[in-house]
Amino acid sequence: MNSGSSADLSLPATYPGGVNQFRSDGSLRHLLTLEGVPTSMIIGLLDTAQGFVRKIGKQRPALSQALHGVTVANLFTEPSTRTRVSFELAAKRLGADVVNLELQLSSRVKGESMLDTVCTLEALHVDVLVIRESEPGVLALVANNVAPHVSVLSAGEAHISHPTQGLLDALTVRQYKKRFDNLAIAIVGDIQHSRVARSAYQVFRALGVPDLRIVAPPALMPKPDEFTGCSRHATLKAGLKDADVVMMLRIQKERMTHASLPDADRYFSKYGLTPERLAVAKPDAIVMHPQPMNRGIEIASDVADGTQSVIRDQVSNGVAVRMAVLQTVMERVTAE
DSSP: OOOOOTTOOOSOTTOOTTOOOBOTTSOBOOBSOSTTOOHHHHHHHHHHHHHHOOOTTTSOOOOOOTTTTOEEEEEESSOOSHHHHHHHHHHHHTTOEEEEEEGGGSGGGGTOOHHHHHHHHHHTTOOEEEEEESSTTHHHHHHTTSOTTOEEEEEEETTTBOHHHHHHHHHHHHHHHSOSTTOEEEEESOOTTOHHHHHHHHHHHHTTOSEEEEEOOGGGOOOTTSSTTOEEESSHHHHTTTOSEEEEOOOOGGGSOGGGOOOHHHHHHHHOBOHHHHTTSOTTOEEEOOSOOOBTTTBOHHHHTSTTBOHHHHHHHHHHHHHHHHHHHHHHHHHO
């Protein structure tokens, strides 16, 4: 197991860990990264997710018994609200049994290894492990050692990948823009430390977005060999010009040293999204943010709550996407 800290950015953005995410018949078994997932499968997941979407406040949530008899364990070593709750709701709305473990409160703190924890859960007939982990490589270690019937899903791995976030972002864009092959998408903020940015890049590249842009101060730009094909911009004015989608990112304070933390007021003065700065994008541009938001640092409240914001839709789409992923990885197992 890699003993490096989560601040170690030496691993490549697409770090696959040697994991085969597919079964011998080509069906999806694990989802640790969107890198290498066929475009047709991504579109299939988005189509399935759209079938689970319900209008907020107007329709009851979608319910199914597709995962009846399946047990899902959520293992989180980092704090989470939206991702953990949405995975739990997704599993329950598909009829699964759900166990939630905060590993910092479990036997792992007493010295039990992650693989010992996994073996214990396998003995309890757990079928799906949803893992959020701050240490790179742990998910690959688990996926390479679980029993053949068990699936491993990433709920966010270090700075490397957050595949279901990438899918829900793509679903949100598709709902508003219908197609991808004519879009300009700007990803703005702390690109260097962001697993959200990496998964967004992977999914939008797979879906054929022709104009992908990353916008950040020099200190938060990724390495030159990452995000290939994206244009790089040091100012919002240049990066947002005629953009169709503006995706703001949270400052990843937990992955920075104290010395590298940007001054909040200074950052907002140059990179905070305000109505005036948004005005250089297209008039019908949508504004996205994975949350939690640092209002007044990355984004002004009147933008976050404004008419162009689709942030609430992203949250709602998270449940639908995770339902689609859970159903997809378990389709073969539940059919047997």
